Amino acid sequence: xxxxxxxxxxxxxxxxxxxxxxxxxxxxxxxxxxxxxxxxxxxxxxxxxxxxxxxxxxxxxxxxxxxxxxxxxxxxxxxxxxxxxxxxxxxxxxxxxxxxxxxxxxxxxxxxxxxxxxxxxxxxxxxxxxxxxxxxxxxxxxxxxxxxxxxxxxxxxxxxxxxxxxxxxxxxxxxxxxxxxxxxxxxxxxxxxxxxxxxxxxxxxxxxxxxxxxxxxxxxxxxxxxxxxxxxxxxxxxxxxxxxxxxxxxxxxxxxxxxxxxxxxxxxxxxxxxxxxxxx
Amino acid sequence: xxxxxxxxxxxxxxxxxxxxxxxxxxxxxxxxxxxxxxxxxxxxxxxxxxxxxxxxxxxxxxxxxxxxxxxxxxxxxxxxxxxxxxxxxxxxxxxxxxxxxxxxxxxxxxxxxxxxxxxxxxxxxxxxxxxxxxxxxxxxxxxxxxxxxxxxxxxxxxxxxxxxxxxxxxxxxxxxxxxxxxxxxxxxxxxxxxxxxxxxxxxxxxxxxxxxxxxxxxxxxxxxxxxxxxxxxxxxxxxxxxxxxxxxxxxxxxxxxxxxxxxxxxxxxxxxxxxxxxxxxxxxxxxxxxxxxxxxxxxxxxxxxxxxxxxxxxxxxxxx
Numbered sequence: 001x002x003x004x005x006x007x008x009x010x011x012x013x014x015x016x017x018x019x020x021x022x023x024x025x026x027x028x029x030x031x032x033x034x035x036x037x038x039x040x041x042x043x044x045x046x047x048x049x050x051x052x053x054x055x056x057x058x059x060x061x062x063x064x065x066x067x068x069x070x071x072x073x074x075x076x077x078x079x080x081x082x083x084x085x086x087x088x089x090x091x092x093x094x095x096x097x098x099x100x101x102x103x104x105x106x107x108x109x110x111x112x113x114x115x116x117x118x119x120x121x122x123x124x125x126x127x128x129x130x131x132x133x134x135x136x137x138x139x140x141x142x143x144x145x146x147x148x149x150x151x152x153x154x155x156x157x158x159x160x161x162x163x164x165x166x167x168x169x170x171x172x173x174x175x176x177x178x179x180x181x182x183x184x185x186x187x188x189x190x191x192x193x194x195x196x197x198x199x200x201x202x203x204x205x206x207x208x209x210x211x212x213x214x215x216x217x218x219x220x221x222x223x224x225x226x227x228x229x230x231x232x233x234x235x236x237x238x239x240x241x242x243x244x245x246x247x248x249x250x251x252x253x254x255x256x257x258x259x260x261x262x263x264x265x266x267x268x269x270x271x272x273x274x275x276x277x278x279x280x
Numbered sequence: 281x282x283x284x285x286x287x288x289x290x291x292x293x294x295x296x297x298x299x300x301x302x303x304x305x306x307x308x309x310x311x312x313x314x315x316x317x318x319x320x321x322x323x324x325x326x327x328x329x330x331x332x333x334x335x336x337x338x339x340x341x342x343x344x345x346x347x348x349x350x351x352x353x354x355x356x357x358x359x360x361x362x363x364x365x366x367x368x369x370x371x372x373x374x375x376x377x378x379x380x381x382x383x384x385x386x387x388x389x390x391x392x393x394x395x396x397x398x399x400x401x402x403x404x405x406x407x408x409x410x411x412x413x414x415x416x417x418x419x420x421x422x423x424x425x426x427x428x429x430x431x432x433x434x435x436x437x438x439x440x441x442x443x444x445x446x447x448x449x450x451x452x453x454x455x456x457x458x459x460x461x462x463x464x465x466x467x468x469x470x471x472x473x474x475x476x477x478x479x480x481x482x483x484x485x486x487x488x489x490x491x492x493x494x495x496x497x498x499x500x501x502x503x504x505x506x507x508x509x510x511x512x513x514x515x516x517x518x519x520x521x522x523x524x525x526x527x528x529x530x531x532x533x534x535x536x537x538x539x540x541x542x543x544x545x546x547x548x549x550x551x552x553x554x555x556x557x558x559x560x561x562x563x564x565x566x567x568x569x570x571x572x573x574x575x576x577x578x579x580x581x582x583x584x585x586x587x588x589x590x591x592x593x594x595x596x597x598x599x600x
Binding site for chain 2: 097109113114116163177
């Protein structure tokens, strides 16, 4: 039986539903013609609800980022279904998918490389609107400035280039760009990992505010369980390409079932105890 | 502005160092242009000494260098003993021909390298990319001399292209259009050879720069917004990948210049290459120094131009 949240029996329809999703990469050994498949993840089921955060945790190489890229349709999965508001995204043609892309956006780990170094702050935020051919140039600029203010960036920095911003400000810029198309789902792929602790807290607060004001559903990918405990409503634990445990956050932290979940939690506890000993 | 003033000062100092080095090296070579005249019993040693004195060769090296440097400031690069004329006008004609050849070859090489490198990057790991890799790696291993000789052989055997000089014998009788056509026909073979010689590293660099950019998260973000793949390549990836390529452009000027000397000699293109070889053999020192200096100026100018391009392409350079 597949692990899954036991509390969603009578819940409303999910915004995003992933069913039986699998991805294999074809690889070839050096100086060899024989190809073999490497499985990134298998048979993954997930559901994201409006205004809620589902955290996906696991060790490095567990397949979290590959799964995120497949859900965002940056890569094509080998099998399974991805339904967004009831529409099967994998069955859509290119034109229909183009329109659906606006509803799901992704935020990457490293804000420095997630921004086009040659574009100004305003151009970066307006870029998705231009790609989706939305509004006039002036309207796009107005919307970009509005979004800058919304994520806590001064609108008078509109002409600044990415390298002129700090790490935290760049991540705000990335968030503003992701919000430009008014998406329903945000996939946050280790979005806070490259930030220092104060910036992590500030961005976390911002994301929480935006979730309430825009009714966003978050898929939050992380290996930092202390951040997950503060931010997520549900947690899915990934181990060797499979979801091995999926529970409400409090339940998972209180009573982990799978040995890998216990290992992950033990790491957090040991780090916490070391820090407490040091401060004492 | 400050950056360019600094670069200009660096370039001037570099040219000065090259000139001192060239003078020193030529002084180390035994004999001079007039030494073989001593073997002729009809020329007295007094006449030879008078000739040496006339051209200042009897003076010490620092004095000659100072005299030459003063002349350079007045656009006088000294005399050519072999041609019995000032070096500057002699070099001007040859420099024009070399510039025509290297400029054409450089444009041709980059026009092929950019689309080929981009195509390889997009089809990374597929058979087309591997085939391009095999061809470019194969070309790297072929010495320029062999490449130019093969081209010469093909041209001679097929008769498709003229194999020597820059114009035909009846050039002066042709109308403007036919004159252009005639020069283009003569230019084709050396320009093609030079382009092929410099192409492989350019293609490999374009490919690796594009692969690096195409894997960047900002490209993934653009794809997540639904951008068309062609736009990703030309509007997003290429401008960002351009920075290392512009620096490479500056370096490729050096490769192009050294290869052009060889191609000019082998395919008899009347550029500075054959002039330099003849001048070295005849110990026509001011022509040698003038040619070396001209090559250095081309090199410095190429790098300065690359810096200007980088300044225009990368906004970070303008802010720093």
